[in-house]
Amino acid sequence: MHHILAIDQGTTSSRAMVFDEALTLKSVAQEEFPQIYPRPGWVEHDPSDLWSSVAATARAAVERAEIDGSLAAIGITNQRETVVVWERASGHPIHNAIVWQDRRTADLCHALAEAGQEPLITGRTGLLLDPYFSATKLKWLLDHVEGARARARRGELLFGTVDSYLIWKLTGGRAHVTDATNAARTMLFDIGRGTWDAEICGLLDIPMEMLPEVKDCAAPFGMTRADLFGREIPILGVAGDQQAATCGQACFRPGMMKSTYGTGCFALLNTGEERVTSRARLLTTIAYQLGGKRTYALEGSIFIAGAVVQWLRDGLKIIREAGETQGLALSSDAAQDLVIVPAFTGLGAPWWKPESRGAVFGLTRNSGPAEFARAALESVGYQTRDLLEAMRADWAAGAEGVLRVDGGMAASDWSMQFLADIIGAPVDRPVVRETTALGVAWLAGMQAGLRPGPEEFAADWALERRFEPQMEAAVREAKYDRWGRAVRAVMAV
Ligand SMILES: Nc1ncnc2c1ncn2[C@@H]1O[C@H](COP(=O)(O)OP(=O)(O)O)[C@@H](O)[C@H]1O
Ligand SMILES: O=P(O)(O)OC[C@H](O)CO
Numbered sequence: 001m002h003h004i005l006a007i008d009q010g011t012t013s014s015r016a017m018v019f020d021e022a023l024t025l026k027s028v029a030q031e032e033f034p035q036i037y038p039r040p041g042w043v044e045h046d047p048s049d050l051w052s053s054v055a056a057t058a059r060a061a062v063e064r065a066e067i068d069g070s071l072a073a074i075g076i077t078n079q080r081e082t083v084v085v086w087e088r089a090s091g092h093p094i095h096n097a098i099v100w101q102d103r104r105t106a107d108l109c110h111a112l113a114e115a116g117q118e119p120l121i122t123g124r125t126g127l128l129l130d131p132y133f134s135a136t137k138l139k140w141l142l143d144h145v146e147g148a149r150a151r152a153r154r155g156e157l158l159f160g161t162v163d164s165y166l167i168w169k170l171t172g173g174r175a176h177v178t179d180a181t182n183a184a185r186t187m188l189f190d191i192g193r194g195t196w197d198a199e200i201c202g203l204l205d206i207p208m209e210m211l212p213e214v215k216d217c218a219a220p221f222g223m224t225r226a227d228l229f230g231r232e233i234p235i236l237g238v239a240g241d242q243q244a245a246t247c248g249q250a251c252f253r254p255g256m257m258k259s260t261y262g263t264g265c266f267a268l269l270n271t272g273e274e275r276v277t278s279r280a281r282l283l284t285t286i287a288y289q290l291g292g293k294r295t296y297a298l299e300g301s302i303f304i305a306g307a308v309v310q311w312l313r314d315g316l317k318i319i320r321e322a323g324e325t326q327g328l329a330l331s332s333d334a335a336q337d338l339v340i341v342p343a344f345t346g347l348g349a350p351w352w353k354p355e356s357r358g359a360v361f362g363l364t365r366n367s368g369p370a371e372f373a374r375a376a377l378e379s380v381g382y383q384t385r386d387l388l389e390a391m392r393a394d395w396a397a398g399a400e401g402v403l404r405v406d407g408g409m410a411a412s413d414w415s416m417q418f419l420a421d422i423i424g425a426p427v428d429r430p431v432v433r434e435t436t437a438l439g440v441a442w443l444a445g446m447q448a449g450l451r452p453g454p455e456e457f458a459a460d461w462a463l464e465r466r467f468e469p470q471m472e473a474a475v476r477e478a479k480y481d482r483w484g485r486a487v488r489a490v491m492a493v
Contacts, residue, residue, distance in 0.1 A: 002072035004445050005062060005233075006437035007054055009078040009162050010241065011099065011263065014053035017434065018065035019441040021450040023460075025434065026067070029060035036096060041103035044096035047084050050162060051169045055228070062229060071229055074170070075237035075444030076163050076221075077244035077436050080185045083137040084165040085148070085210070088158050091173055094145050097162070098137040101303070101345070105136035106354060112136075117203065124190045124197050126275070126284030130352060132301070134161060135187035139204045152207040159210040161186065163238050167221055170235060175222030178212040180289035181243040189214070191286055192275060194294060217243070217288045218447040237443030239288060241436045242266040245406060246287050246297065248439030249430065250458035255400040257391070259384055260435070261409035264348070265305035267387045268297040269399050280390035281350045288443075290454075298394060300349040300387030306409040308342040308376045318369035326414045328373035337479070338362045338375040339486045350390040353491055361486045377415045381422040382483040388423055401425045406435040413467075421471035422480060431462040 001020050008015040013032040019025055033049040062071060081100035086093045098104070109129045112118070118129045127133050138159055142149045151157045160168065164178040183189040183196075188206065190197040196211050215221060221235040239247065242260060246268045249258040254272030259265060270287055275296045278284060287297035309322045319325060339361040346354035360375070384403075391399055405427055409415060420427040432438055445451035469476075 001070060002448070002450050003065065003067045003070050004073050004075060004441045004448070004450070005058060005071055006075045006077065006441040006444070007058055007166070008241065008437045008440070009050060009054055009076070009166060011079045011101070014050065014057050015437065016054070016057035016061035017437045017441070018061050018067060019438070019445075021072070021445060023438060023441060023445065023451065025432070027061045027064035029057040029064065031057050043099040043101045045082065045099055047086070047093040047097050047165060050097065051166065054166055059228070069230065071233050072450060073236040073444040073448040074224065074233055075440035076166055076235060077239050077241045077440040078162040078166070078182070080161065080182060080240040080242065081132060081134050082162050083134045083141065083159065084162065085138070085141050085157055085159050086165065086168070088156055091168065094148060094157060095141055098141065100132055102137065103131050103354060105131040105140050108136045108139065121187060121200060124192070124200060125187050126184065126191045127187050128281065128283065128352060130354075133185060133187035135200065135204055135206070138206055142206065149205065149207065152210040155209045157210055158212070160212055164212045167235055167238070170224045170228065171222035172225040176212045177215055177221050179215055179217050179219070179238040180286050180294065181217060181240040182238070183214045184286040185240060191284065191294070191296070194289070216290055216292065218290055218443045220447070234448070235444075236447035237440045237445075239440055239443060242268055242299070243285075243287055244437075244439035244443070245435045246270065246439065247442060248432070248435030248437070249404045249406060250454070250461040251287075251404065252454040252458055255398065256404070257399050258404040258406065258435070261305045261380065261405065261407035263305065263307045265302040265380065265384065265407075267300045267384065267391075269391050269395070271296045271298055271395060276395050278390070278394045280393045281352055282387070282390050282394060283349070298391055300390060302383045302387070303345050303348045304342040305380045305383070306407070307344070308340065308379055309409065311342070311344070312373060312376055316372065318372060322408070323411075325373040325377055326412055328370045329377055329414045332370035332374040333366060336362065336364060336367060336371050337482065338367055338371045339483060340372070340375040340379045341486050341490045342376070342379050343490055347487070347491070349387060351487070351491065356490050359486065359490050359493070361489070377412065378418055378422070380409065380415060381419040382480065384419060385423050385480060402428055404428045404430065406430065406433050416467045417470070420467040420469045422476060424469050424473070424476055426469070427467040428463055429465045429467070431464045
């Protein structure tokens with residue numbers, strides 16, 4: 001029996017999982033690492049923390065799985081958009097990684113929009129002019145680290161998203177590569193042609209010498225150093241974490257969609273070969289690239305989902321652990337209809353209002369922890385419906401009715417039932433909820449010749465529970481209408 005190691009390098013922790021060749025999970029290791037907030041709105045990671053947590057969890061997962069040298073392939077999935085720049089000669093980063101959540105380039109994005117650059121950028125990359133993406137963060141580094149641009153031009157510095165940096169470390173500096181899904185999040189990549197875009201690089205003064213080679217999601221990315229796992233192991237699968245979850249959820253047919261509920265929520269709708277241009281301010285992105293063929297997706301990104309539950313725990317201190325929200329919601333007063341708009345760091349898709357902040361509507365003297373818990377869980381459902389409405393507006397062919405869910409918050413039955421109620425469609429939760437790691441393990445396993453293609457993988461996808469909508473249509477629409485008014489009020493303040 002061969003085994004596959006999936007490395008999932010996320011925003012707050014690194015995880016490693018070993019799967020056998022039938023994709024049964026054998027072991028897990030996880031390590032959190034520090035978040036660095038140098039100023040309000042700035043978020044950084046120390047690249048050495050990313051690397052050491054990946055190396056430690058990878059080794060621990062392999063040890064725990066007791067697989068006796070049968071490791072055949074590695075897959076890497078990662079937090080997307082985060083930028084690392086390092087020296088080709090030494091492998092040393094020239095600065096902390098600038099994380100996807102970092103807002104330091106908001107003014108630069110604003111200036112580019114004022115200068116009329118958004119149509120070019122959106123047309124080529126499918127993305128909006130927002131600090132979320134890598135390009136303006138990379139420009140910031142080249143502008144602020146002394147001598148960086150000249151060194152990059154001489155070929156001394158390399159840029160990568162986290163996957164690319166990890167591959168450089170794993171291979172001992174023998175491969176400077178990335179995959180098409182990660183490249184698609186940089187705002188430097190022409191997603192139609194599948195190449196780095198010279199015009200956008202020119203506009204931002206980014207030397208193209210520092211960009212990695214872009215490969216399919218299932219491809220030979222390089223061999224690890226022999227000392228890491230006792231011999232060289234091939235890295236054969238790479239995808240951004242939301243795209244890996246799309247694969248793990250087997251959303252291979254146009255119209256299929258998944259929504260992942262972690263700290264934030266990211267919904268991807270497979271649009272097949274069609275590169276749908278959003279009129280509703282969603283993102284167009286690459287879902288996966290296999291055999292040189294790109295499959296596209298519409299993506300809605302919400303920055304606060306599970307994080308609203310963390311706020312109940314750490315901010316309001318009305319719960320000790322996330323699971324308590326379910327009991328509270330069940331005991332809440334149905335006559336009160338509290339609405340929480342959790343715009344703690346602004347509003348993401350489809351509004352893109354970085355300056356908005358949150359609000360609570362409908363407070364009475366009887367409003368207490370139970371009503372807050374229910375409103376917090378409901379806010380995640382409402383935000384998802386906003387994304388689905390935008391997807392419907394954008395794509396006439398339209399999403400199939402069912403939404404596949406995963407991520408930590410998908411564990412909450414109450415939340416998933418409300419989600420089904422408010423979107424008015426079934427919500428399917430799979431048996432395997434580690435869809436991100438599963439997706440990239442499948443990609444690597446397929447490239448290794450251990451796993452068959454998408455059709456067979458899709459046939460193996462197993463439902464744990466379907467949540468059917470039960471709410472009366474009139475109640476649903478009245479509640480959603482009230483949410484819409486609350487969001488508009490938040491944007492107006
Ligand atoms: N039973 C639950 N009910 C509601 N929210 C939950 C529950 N379990 C976990 N969460 C939320 O899910 C999030 C963790 O999910 P995870 O997929 O691990 O996130 P990430 O990968 O972004 O760190 C947390 O924000 C937590 O508040
Ligand atoms: O690390 P996660 O799971 O919060 O995912 C982050 C996303 O990739 C950001 O686009």
